[in-house]
Amino acid sequence: MKVTPDRYLTYRYAGASGDFNPIHLDDEFATSVGLPGRILHGLWTMAQVARAQTEPGGDALALSSLEVQFRGVGLPEAEITVTSQTGEDGTITCHAEQNGKKIVKGGKAKLRS
Amino acid sequence: MTHRATYAVGREKVREYAYATGETDARCTDPEAARAAGFADVVAPPMFAAVYSGPAIWPAVVDPEVGIDFARMVHGAQAFTWHEPVVAGDEITTEVVHEDTSERGGLKFFVFTSRSVNQRGELTCEGRWTNIVR
Numbered sequence: 001m002k003v004t005p006d007r008y009l010t011y012r013y014a015g016a017s018g019d020f021n022p023i024h025l026d027d028e029f030a031t032s033v034g035l036p037g038r039i040l041h042g043l044w045t046m047a048q049v050a051r052a053q054t055e056p057g058g059d060a061l062a063l064s065s066l067e068v069q070f071r072g073v074g075l076p077e078a079e080i081t082v083t084s085q086t087g088e089d090g091t092i093t094c095h096a097e098q099n100g101k102k103i104v105k106g107g108k109a110k111l112r113s
Numbered sequence: 114m115t116h117r118a119t120y121a122v123g124r125e126k127v128r129e130y131a132y133a134t135g136e137t138d139a140r141c142t143d144p145e146a147a148r149a150a151g152f153a154d155v156v157a158p159p160m161f162a163a164v165y166s167g168p169a170i171w172p173a174v175v176d177p178e179v180g181i182d183f184a185r186m187v188h189g190a191q192a193f194t195w196h197e198p199v200v201a202g203d204e205i206t207t208e209v210v211h212e213d214t215s216e217r218g219g220l221k222f223f224v225f226t227s228r229s230v231n232q233r234g235e236l237t238c239e240g241r242w243t244n245i246v247r
Contacts (some may be wrong), residue, residue, distance in 0.1 A: 003135060006178065009133070012129075012132070012133040013133045013134070014131070015129065016126070016129045016130040016132075016133035016134070016164070017130065017133075017163065017164050017167070018164065018167055019167070024123055027220040033184070036228065042136060042188040042191070043160065043163040043188070043191065044133070046160060046163075046191055047135075047158070047160035047163075048134070048135070050158070050159055050160045051134065051135060051136060051158075054138070054159075055137060055159075058137075058138065060136060060138035060141055060156070060158050060159065061138075061140075061141070061156065061159065061195075061198055062127070063159045063190070063195060064194065064195060065193065065194040065195065066159070066192070067190070067191065067193075067241070068190065068191055068192075069190045069194030070187070070188050070189060070190065106190075
């Protein structure tokens, strides 16, 4: 699954989630703490990894469990690719990449049987 | 120390969250589609657990007894296991426990676990939150 967070996504997600940490909203603040600019909320990116598992079947509630590790930083206005692979025991391993770097790694998902 | 908070799930909040995260399952945005599927109102996408856990998780993360340097904190890892679906109108109570603090390679790892139940006492979600302080 591919998704590109638009310029204003972090503001919409802040409103939806209640997470108004300025590292997600204010470029000047973000650069002052050593970030390349305002960054995506990790839990938004995790929601994309979740959606990548359930969207093909059309059932958002099919997700039974998901664990991820966050790496680096996700940025607005650049495409994210979620890659998933189902193993023999039904566990899905997945990760998310942006600009050639993994921003979510070690993802493990299970769907309800 | 245990932190506990109750979150009242509103229809428009679920819809706002579904749109912000690109959810395409109509039961998460359209009350009629949700009712046709047997739910009382719109159904929260699974990752909405991060929202309804918020009022319990944030006080735990900033609890001075835990001692996180908030300015140097990053979200390291997250795990959720889902149980009963969450529907607009539900009241979800989440309990958060500071499980463990450890140190590796100059980084401090703070692990919290959360357990969320609805107004009927049914388990909706278990979470494991790992915050890293650089």
